[in-house]
Amino acid sequence: MAQAPGKRPLSPHLEIWRWGPAMLVSILHRITGNGLAFVGLAMLLWWISAIAGGPESYQTFLDWVWLAPNGGLQVATALLGKVVLVGLTWAFFQHMATGIRHFVLDVGAGYELEANARWSSLTILFSVAATSVFWAFVLLR
Amino acid sequence: MGNGTSIGRVRGLGSSHHGTGHFLSSRLTAVGNLVLIPFLMVSLLLMPSHDYATVHAWAAKPLPATALILIMINTFYHARLGIQVMLEDYVHEDGGKIAAWLFINFVPFAGAAFGIVSVVRIALGGA
Incomplete structure (x- = not known):
């Protein structure tokens, strides 16, 4: 407060950090989690209630x-x-992978910079690969 | 509440007065999801078709019906805990906090109840 404004270094704010994999998967964990909660559970309820409603309501679900x-x-x-x-x-898949990453971090492991970045990147690699395999299986068999 | 002794401070459960309950519930339900959601996804993957008869017959069987009801409980509770953390981070005004508090205490339970009723109806007849 007594310091001259403009001369002192500012505390680094959100937008001036260089993005790294750990930051990316951290916010992805939140985005995917909330996406699954709001959109995923809504779809789950629509699907299960459409089945409970009988053949016609299930057909409506499939059609739309x-x-x-x-x-x-x-x-x-x-x-x-x-x-x-x-x-x-x-x-x-992304939320599951970053969730497992959180379990590892919870026991105090995986905080070394290189290991942290590597496992963060691997969660993205895993989620994209698993999604591809899942839908290839759905569509090709 | 704490009475000033060390054990009393532990029983006071810290500054949040909820201790580590939220954190642990989040992890516990995450483990549940780790079993339940892959079960659902693999089941959907292995179904010979996704027409009404097939899907209904699958969901009516005891094991899938049980898994679906557990999903309605476990996954909705996990979602509630996660949404709560998100709202605590981003909602700062009193009015918004009250709305958020009402939301996380009503909507997840309503959704779970609706889901359970649907599964029970599928499993025990009706439509």
């Missing part, structure tokens, strides 16, 4: 999320549905 047999607006929502479902799969 994936099949779009009636054209029109369903074409857009079915495209969105595919993007959301693939996105949720990736979000789950």
